[in-house]
Amino acid sequence: MSKAIIDDVAARAGVSIKTVSRVVNRERNVRPQTRARVEAAIAELNYRPRLSARSLAGNRSFMLGLIYGKPGAHYVLDIQEGILEICRPHGYELVIHPGEFRDGDLVNEVSELILDRRIDGVLLSPPISDHMEAIGLLVEAGIPLVRIAPTIDKTAHPFVETNDLEASFELAEVLIGLGHRRIGFITGHPDHRAVGLRFEGYRKALRAHGIAFQGELVTLGDNRFHAGEEGARQLLSLPSPPTAIFAANDEMAGGVIKTALAMGLRIPEQLSVVGFDDAPISRQVWPSISTIQQPIREMAKTATQILLEQLRAGEAEPHPSMHPARVILRESIAPPRTQTS
Amino acid sequence: MSKAIIDDVAARAGVSIKTVSRVVNRERNVRPQTRARVEAAIAELNYRPRLSARSLAGNRSFMLGLIYGKPGAHYVLDIQEGILEICRPHGYELVIHPGEFRDGDLVNEVSELILDRRIDGVLLSPPISDHMEAIGLLVEAGIPLVRIAPTIDKTAHPFVETNDLEASFELAEVLIGLGHRRIGFITGHPDHRAVGLRFEGYRKALRAHGIAFQGELVTLGDNRFHAGEEGARQLLSLPSPPTAIFAANDEMAGGVIKTALAMGLRIPEQLSVVGFDDAPISRQVWPSISTIQQPIREMAKTATQILLEQLRAGEAEPHPSMHPARVILRESIAPPRTQTS
DNA sequence: GTGAAAGCGCTAACAG
DNA sequence: CTGTTAGCGCTTTCAC
Numbered sequence A, B: 001m002s003k004a005i006i007d008d009v010a011a012r013a014g015v016s017i018k019t020v021s022r023v024v025n026r027e028r029n030v031r032p033q034t035r036a037r038v039e040a041a042i043a044e045l046n047y048r049p050r051l052s053a054r055s056l057a058g059n060r061s062f063m064l065g066l067i068y069g070k071p072g073a074h075y076v077l078d079i080q081e082g083i084l085e086i087c088r089p090h091g092y093e094l095v096i097h098p099g100e101f102r103d104g105d106l107v108n109e110v111s112e113l114i115l116d117r118r119i120d121g122v123l124l125s126p127p128i129s130d131h132m133e134a135i136g137l138l139v140e141a142g143i144p145l146v147r148i149a150p151t152i153d154k155t156a157h158p159f160v161e162t163n164d165l166e167a168s169f170e171l172a173e174v175l176i177g178l179g180h181r182r183i184g185f186i187t188g189h190p191d192h193r194a195v196g197l198r199f200e201g202y203r204k205a206l207r208a209h210g211i212a213f214q215g216e217l218v219t220l221g222d223n224r225f226h227a228g229e230e231g232a233r234q235l236l237s238l239p240s241p242p243t244a245i246f247a248a249n250d251e252m253a254g255g256v257i258k259t260a261l262a263m264g265l266r267i268p269e270q271l272s273v274v275g276f277d278d279a280p281i282s283r284q285v286w287p288s289i290s291t292i293q294q295p296i297r298e299m300a301k302t303a304t305q306i307l308l309e310q311l312r313a314g315e316a317e318p319h320p321s322m323h324p325a326r327v328i329l330r331e332s333i334a335p336p337r338t339q340t341s
Numbered sequence C: 001g002t003g004a005a006a007g008c009g010c011t012a013a014c015a016g
Numbered sequence D: 001c002t003g004t005t006a007g008c009g010c011t012t013t014c015a016c
Helices: A006-013 A017-024 A032-045 A051-058 A073-090 A105-115 A132-140 A164-178 A193-208 A225-236 A250-262 A280-284 A296-313 B006-013 B017-024 B032-045 B051-058 B073-090 B105-117 B132-140 B164-178 B193-208 B225-236 B250-262 B280-284 B296-313
Strands: A063-068 A093-098 A121-124 A145-148 A159-161 A183-186 A244-247 A272-274 A291-293 A326-328 B063-068 B093-098 B121-124 B145-148 B159-161 B183-186 B244-247 B272-274 B291-293 B326-328
Touching: A006 A017, A006 A032, A017 A032, A051 B051, A063 A073, A063 A105, A073 A093, A073 A296, A073 B073, A073 B093, A093 B073, A093 B093, A105 A132, A121 A132, A121 A296, A132 A145, A145 A296, A159 A296, A164 A183, A164 A193, A164 A244, A164 A272, A164 A291, A164 A326, A183 A193, A183 A225, A225 A244, A225 A250, A225 B280, A244 A250, A250 A272, A250 A280, A250 B280, A280 B225, A280 B250, A280 B280, B006 B017, B006 B032, B017 B032, B063 B073, B063 B105, B073 B093, B073 B296, B093 B105, B105 B132, B121 B132, B121 B296, B132 B145, B145 B296, B159 B296, B164 B183, B164 B193, B164 B244, B164 B272, B164 B291, B164 B326, B183 B193, B183 B225, B225 B244, B225 B250, B244 B250, B250 B272, B250 B280
Parallel strands: A063 A093, A063 A121, A121 A145, A145 A159, A183 A244, A244 A272, B063 B093, B063 B121, B121 B145, B145 B159, B183 B244, B244 B272
Antiparallel strands: A291 A326, B291 B326
16 A cells, blocks of 8 residues: 655655655656656656645645536446546546536535635536526636536637537438428427427428428427337327427437327327437337437536546636437338328 | 635635535534634635645545446436436536446456556446446545445445346236246346346246246346347247246336337237336337336435445445335236137 | 644745 | 755544
């Protein structure tokens, strides 16, 4: 068990502790020879700088914070692991903060994170990435942040994004291309703005193909499975039900599938279904769901890289970064039945 | 923005910093009156002790570590949030470490966690809770730990557990009670020992009801959806296929359902399916899966409480704690068809 | 019960 | 390029 401290290393290498510090912190202005000696000493003693000491003296914590909403377990975990993959090798730890969008506590939690933990930087995942109050707090405190997939106010802060709108336009076009004209839509949670863009993509596709938008074909969802079930029940009970349903995420698309099957419909023969996210559920239901794959993990990695760079440079440029999503076609779609019910 | 430090508080309250420290740390031997004065000063100044300073001086980090394997996103997230719910109010942060069971790096990561971060205590979730090498390392370093749902060596360390074996015995009995005699089983990942107990429960139930165990009705799984698909394909292709399939977790049960439906079978009329975990997927497929609900989040909470208590007391008693699981019946089961295929 | 002094192990100025 | 001197803000002795 190594109890070596910086003085031990300095003594062993025959230099001052400051030089050791320089080597550890990868500062320049150290003769290669000296650096090598110090590094050898570090290795021999299995020295590791005590984080708390570094934090106290250097006034930084080597910790990053992730504040996330609740957009589904796999989404959060993907982001989390994407971040870790990048920040660990750079000596940064991650502390995680679940936060409810509408919860007043979020603001408290954020200030706690800043005040107590002296977090060096923060990553905001949807829908918190649109929580301007929390962002304001961070900015005020001078804490660097990167927003993951924000939809509003995309000017002042660095962020990473994907093309929700274009991708859902494309997916809607696939349905139209198959011959569907009555296409239902189940919207996402209103707080989760990125999901709102998917609705835009759907409308834009209708417009582009001269199909009139019909309000009765839209139901309000909240990103959860249950909303898909409800929405499907509602849409499929219409006098003239849709031949296809586009749910704003896979979770809800799964709900649509379950309800449709329970109602005795055959998919895709009698109803086509598409979702969004390429969530596990899209592969696990039968029939599997056509969807859109978002590079969530990659976005998280890029966001972390941007954040670390900012910490290094002290800069805070907007620095946007785009990770395109792509359509994935599976079993849940087919041309609409000609005529008959 | 509060920049108050302990000296400010001491001055404001007219006491020495040591007394402030005593109040902050809830030590006894402070006159109630003095305590009140100090607390008032703390509130007025919105003082929050700087963690890094506390860590450096007190030689503890106020951070807990979670080392987890990969037993599915919802499982991990449940554990994570259970831990946070308890440790946050006590001023502890959580740092998370994904770790592969078979990965040699796990040991390195653990020592890093100990050496660099001076983690105060560690929670081990399955299957890492059975990783005796990692545990040995922690013990050697004198880091308190609590194991979540371990299956081996349950003597030396505190742990929380559930009754996997009894619960699956019960679930298997439900199938037998319905009249099933040929019941297939898809086993879990061999590293994930807790899941192994579910197989034991199944065998025990067969034995208890005088049904001969048949090796051909068992396939080896790995807890993942795909293994359920494969296993079902194999079992349902037998000359005399099972009338029911028990998968060691819901993920695999979902795979069974998908495959069975794709093969044109009707569930539960032609095949009953049960799983384990009460994972979201068990509610989201059609028909929904009968399963066993484990109090995962509760286990995590109890584990954290035990850990915090240990940190306070400096004790490390085995201190086991049992959270019973319970059977949940849903649409996926029915009596076997009499006679005909 | 309370306080004074002495660090915890490191980084941040400044010298050289 | 390298070393010296001060702290960072708290907890710990050990007095009183």
